[in-house]
Amino acid sequence: MIAFVNALGQATLRTFTALGHAAYFFVDLVRYTPSSLRRFGLVVDQIYAIGYRSLTIILASGFAVGCVLALQMYYALVPFGAAESLGLVVNLSLVRELGPVVTALLFAGRAGTALTAEIGLMKAGEQLSAMELMAVDPRSRVLAPRFLAGIVSMPILAILYSAIGILGAWLIAVELIGVDPANFWSIMQSKVDITRDVGNGIVKSFVFGVICTGVALYQGYETQATPEGVAYATTRTVVFSSLAVLAMDFILTAMMFSTS
Amino acid sequence: MPLTLEAPPRKRPQAGLNSDSFIQIDHVTFGYDASRTILNDVSMQFARGKVTAILGGSGCGKTTLLRLIGGVYKPQKGRVIFDGAEIDTRDRDQLYAIRRRLGMLFQFGALFTDLSVYENVAFPLREHMDLSETMIRDIVLMKLNAVGLRGAAQLRISEVSGGMARRIALARAVALDPEVIMYDEPFAGLDPISMGVTANLIRRLNDTTGATSLMVSHDVQECFAIADYAYLMMPGGIVVAHGRPEELNESTDPQVRQFIRGEPDGPIKFHYPAPPFAEALGLPQ
Amino acid sequence: MAKKSTETLVGVFVLLGIIGLAFLALKAANLASFSASKTYTVRARFDNIGGLKKNAPVRSAGVSVGQVTSITLDKNTYQGLVVMKINESVQFPVDSSAKILTAGLLGDQYVGIEPGSDDKNLANGDLIKQTQSAVVLENLIGQLIFNKAADAGSSSTPAPAPGASLAPAPAAASAAVSGSRK
Numbered sequence: 001m002i003a004f005v006n007a008l009g010q011a012t013l014r015t016f017t018a019l020g021h022a023a024y025f026f027v028d029l030v031r032y033t034p035s036s037l038r039r040f041g042l043v044v045d046q047i048y049a050i051g052y053r054s055l056t057i058i059l060a061s062g063f064a065v066g067c068v069l070a071l072q073m074y075y076a077l078v079p080f081g082a083a084e085s086l087g088l089v090v091n092l093s094l095v096r097e098l099g100p101v102v103t104a105l106l107f108a109g110r111a112g113t114a115l116t117a118e119i120g121l122m123k124a125g126e127q128l129s130a131m132e133l134m135a136v137d138p139r140s141r142v143l144a145p146r147f148l149a150g151i152v153s154m155p156i157l158a159i160l161y162s163a164i165g166i167l168g169a170w171l172i173a174v175e176l177i178g179v180d181p182a183n184f185w186s187i188m189q190s191k192v193d194i195t196r197d198v199g200n201g202i203v204k205s206f207v208f209g210v211i212c213t214g215v216a217l218y219q220g221y222e223t224q225a226t227p228e229g230v231a232y233a234t235t236r237t238v239v240f241s242s243l244a245v246l247a248m249d250f251i252l253t254a255m256m257f258s259t260s
Numbered sequence: 261m262p263l264t265l266e267a268p269p270r271k272r273p274q275a276g277l278n279s280d281s282f283i284q285i286d287h288v289t290f291g292y293d294a295s296r297t298i299l300n301d302v303s304m305q306f307a308r309g310k311v312t313a314i315l316g317g318s319g320c321g322k323t324t325l326l327r328l329i330g331g332v333y334k335p336q337k338g339r340v341i342f343d344g345a346e347i348d349t350r351d352r353d354q355l356y357a358i359r360r361r362l363g364m365l366f367q368f369g370a371l372f373t374d375l376s377v378y379e380n381v382a383f384p385l386r387e388h389m390d391l392s393e394t395m396i397r398d399i400v401l402m403k404l405n406a407v408g409l410r411g412a413a414q415l416r417i418s419e420v421s422g423g424m425a426r427r428i429a430l431a432r433a434v435a436l437d438p439e440v441i442m443y444d445e446p447f448a449g450l451d452p453i454s455m456g457v458t459a460n461l462i463r464r465l466n467d468t469t470g471a472t473s474l475m476v477s478h479d480v481q482e483c484f485a486i487a488d489y490a491y492l493m494m495p496g497g498i499v500v501a502h503g504r505p506e507e508l509n510e511s512t513d514p515q516v517r518q519f520i521r522g523e524p525d526g527p528i529k530f531h532y533p534a535p536p537f538a539e540a541l542g543l544p545q
Numbered sequence: 546m547a548k549k550s551t552e553t554l555v556g557v558f559v560l561l562g563i564i565g566l567a568f569l570a571l572k573a574a575n576l577a578s579f580s581a582s583k584t585y586t587v588r589a590r591f592d593n594i595g596g597l598k599k600n601a602p603v604r605s606a607g608v609s610v611g612q613v614t615s616i617t618l619d620k621n622t623y624q625g626l627v628v629m630k631i632n633e634s635v636q637f638p639v640d641s642s643a644k645i646l647t648a649g650l651l652g653d654q655y656v657g658i659e660p661g662s663d664d665k666n667l668a669n670g671d672l673i674k675q676t677q678s679a680v681v682l683e684n685l686i687g688q689l690i691f692n693k694a695a696d697a698g699s700s701s702t703p704a705p706a707p708g709a710s711l712a713p714a715p716a717a718a719s720a721a722v723s724g725s726r727k
Contacts, residue, residue: 048551052558095569122373130370133330135359136387156562163565185572193600198569 025218028139029147036144043145043152050111050146050213051153057106058157059164062094065102066165069093070172074179086177087184088191090169091162095192095201096257099162101249104208107154108241112216113234115146119220120230128221143217150213151206158205200256207248212241281305282440282472283329288338290321290328290497298324299497301338311466311473313483315519316493317528322476323367324497326442329474330362331355343439360388363433367445369425371417377404377428378413384435403431407461423454427461434465440472441465447479455479459486480520484509492516494528584611584630585669589643589656594625595679597645597654603629605658610635613656629656638663642675654679 036043069090077083119142122128128138173179192198216237223233283306291297298321306312314322327333328340334349341347342358349355371380381400385391391399404410407427412420420428426446433441443462447455463486466473477483483490484505491502494515501508501516508516518526534540594616603611611631619626631637640661647654658673667673 044552044555047555047558052554055558055561125368125373126366126370127372129327129332130364130366131372132332133359133362133364134384134387135356136383141387153558156558156565159562159565159569163568166569189572194570196600198566 021222022218025221026214029143029214029217032137032140032144033148035140036148039141039145042141043148046146046149047153050115050149051156054107054110054153054157055160057110058103058161061102061106062099062161062164063168065098065161066090066094066168067172069098069165070169070177074173074177083179084183085187086173086179087166087169087188090173091166091188091192092197094162094165095197097201097249097253099165100158100201100205100208101245103154103158103161103205104212104245105242107157107209108212108216108238108245111150111153112212112237112241115150115213115216116220116223116234116237117230119143119146119217120223120225120233123221123223124225124230143221146217147213150216151209154209154212155202155205158201158208162201196256200252203256204249204252207252208245211244211248215241215244280308282308282343283474284341285325285328286339286341288328288335288340290324290333290335290337292333297497299328299335302493302497302499303338304491304499304502306472306474307489308472309466309470310488311463311475311486313475313477313487313490314493315478315480315483315490317478317495317519320493320495321497322493323444326364326444326474326476329440329442330364331358360436361439362442363436363438363440364442365426365430365433365444365446367448368422369429371425371429371432373417375417376413377409377415377417377420380417380428381432381435383432388436399435400431403435404428406434406465407431408457423450426450426458430458430461430465434469437469438471440474443473443475443477445477446475447477447482455482458482462486480522492519583633585633585667586614586628586630587611587637587667587669587671587673589627589629589673589676590619590622590624591627591643591645591676591678592624593678593681594627595645595654595681597625597627597656597679601653601655603631603656603658605635605637605660610658627656631658636666637661639665639667639671640675641667641673642677643673644677645679647680 070086073089073093074083074086077086077089122142128142131138131141170181170184173184174181219233219237219240223229285302285304288299288302289297290299302321302325304314304325314325316322324333328335329342329347331340331347331349331354339346343361345354347354347358371377372383375383378400381403382396385396385399401410401413404413407430409424409427409431412424412428417425441462446458446462450458459482462473462475465471475483475487487505489502490505490508492500492508492515494500501511501513503511508520511517511520515527517523518528524530538544597613597616599613599616601613602609603613611629613627613629615628617626617628618624627643637658638661640663642659642661644657644659645654646657661675
């Protein structure tokens with residue numbers, strides 16, 4: 001019995017220590033980010049690796065989800081005689097929720113794991129120690145550019161996801177189902193607010209970018225320098241990022257879209 | 261195997277005779293955590309301009325020593341003195357200044373995999389100095405030439421072999437002409453030719469630049485061929501002997517003899533502690 | 546230190562993002578109609594603002610000319626004070642009236658302005674004097690029942706106390722309505 005309580009206490013302490021460690025890490029990341037602007041070439045390289053390379057999956061997923069949304073929402077709206085509002089419903093679903101959230105989940109899976117593995121392998125190969133002994137702070141030169149690239153890329157990816165989703169929905173709605181194109185766009189335009197909906201969606205995706213990139217870099221930096229360690233770290237990246245994104249999404253949605 | 265080396269005259273004159281130890285380890289005790297002590301009251305001196313070897317089996321704290329000199333960790337007891345000043349690991353400016361004068365060759369090179377060979381060697385130049393591209397190019401090609409790899413400048417790191425990687429790492433380590441060069445297991449895993457090349461390079465670099473070289477290794481033959489002085493460490497982090505290679509060769513200490521001669525059994529036992537074999541097989545004692 | 550090709554592709558990436566944002570803002574949201582033109586403020590007091598919300602449109606002849614910026618309770622008159630901003634390009638006479646109308650049958654509510662005939666126009670900060678409150682469904686139903694009861698009473702024997710039949714009806718009506726409102 002005592003052993004159980006002891007174990008529980010130890011586990012709790014370990015969790016708090018880990019959280020504190022992670023918090024310090026995040027603060028450091030933010031602290032070094034302005035200096036990475038001086039190494040802008042590095043940031044550009046990372047935007048390519050993190051952002052551009054994710055385009056395929058983001059665009060494909062966005063298009064598919066937009067089409068599916070159109071189909072599903074149509075059947076839900078027809079009984080209410082509100083099929084003309086299809087564009088509006090799809091737009092709001094994408095721009096407010098699906099765009100930022102799904103992009104973040106895909107980003108964690110594709111770019112997040114790549115970051116974790118890369119940093120983990122650099123650590124295993126003593127590259128980070130070598131840099132430190134050459135009087136170059138690896139956090140400033142390796143981590144901060146990737147962090148900046150991540151928080152810049154994520155909103156762009158989320159915007160593209162929503163945009164191509166709307167286009168996909170338009171194709172399905174107008175070409176396949178036969179919804180009136182003029183109504184599709186005009187009802188959408190009258191009801192979607194640029195600051196409230198699009199703006200909040202961008203704020204969300206920015207927050208998710210911070211979360212996903214930060215978690216990925218942290219897991220990579222703290223990993224055990226072994227093959228199993230790196231593999232385990234990439235799994236943790238995806239799991240932690242996804243959970244954190246979904247939790248923050250709930251909080252942000254409640255804050256932003258509460259009826260006032 | 262005998263190694264003929266040229267010894268060109270030293271460029272840098274030696275400092276005053278009484279303070280010619282550039283780096284000093286002064287009664288250092290260190291462990292990564294409270295349970296394991298890696299180094300136990302270790303004291304060493306590294307003479308300016310000389311090649312000093314640190315020998316010992318695995319687990320005796322040799323690599324940790326290098327990290328202490330680089331200021332990565334702080335010893336629990338004792339101090340590390342670099343060019344007359346004690347290293348304070350919290351003083352970032354001091355650490356920065358020390359590391360500018362330090363070059364380290366890691367065991368497997370630790371080259372930056374996202375850069376080319378050329379960019380790897382150019383890295384310290386770009387980070388610490390403000391030189392024009394032509395100057396950087398000249399220096400990089402000079403360093404690569406010194407290690408015999410000028411032709412490999414445009415290769416990616418994934419395309420070079422292990423031996424080549426280590427030579428490139430050496431070129432990178434000496435890009436800024438450091439006063440101290442540290443080698444972590446420079447001979448581990450190399451074929452005889454590469455070993456000879458590496459040993460030659462280490463000695464030549466030391467003599468031409470007047471740098472202070474520290475070699476951590478367990479290859480007795482190669483080290484003795486080029487070292488001016490050597491320390492022998494044992495697991496548990498203690499120094500059991502030190503002296504010039506000739507002195508160590510003639511030592512009568514059983515630990516020293518076992519290590520230098522490579523005898524399988526001696527003070528360091530062959531068998532991991534276990535109950536008697538007959539008992540394990542279930543036979544009557 | 547970035548290669549030329551990498552820089553180009555990153556430029557393409559960022560450009561795509563800007564295009565996407567422009568698409569979302571112009572084609573898919575109300576930015577086009579909500580230009581950053583200059584506006585002037587106009588106030589109006591209503592007995593009941595109904596379901597009018599902040600940022601609700603202000604329309605005249607059905608065309609959007611402005612937006613509601615704030616809705617507060619005027620502590621002196623206990624009326625709802627609606628402050629709205631109207632495009633400077635549209636001017637209304639000082640005797641214009643403001644009504645709270647509903648878009649469609651169950652749609653959102655907006656402020657409709659009917660122009661008056663005065664020569665002077667509303668200036669920044671002016672108050673619209675003539676207002677018509679929103680139609681509150683409960684009151685309407687209550688009035689309907691009251692009228693029906695009054696009709697029945699005037700033609701034959703006095704009807705049962707209107708108050709008694711009035712009381713449960715509005716309650717039932719409001720219960721039915723509040724489900725579909727807001």
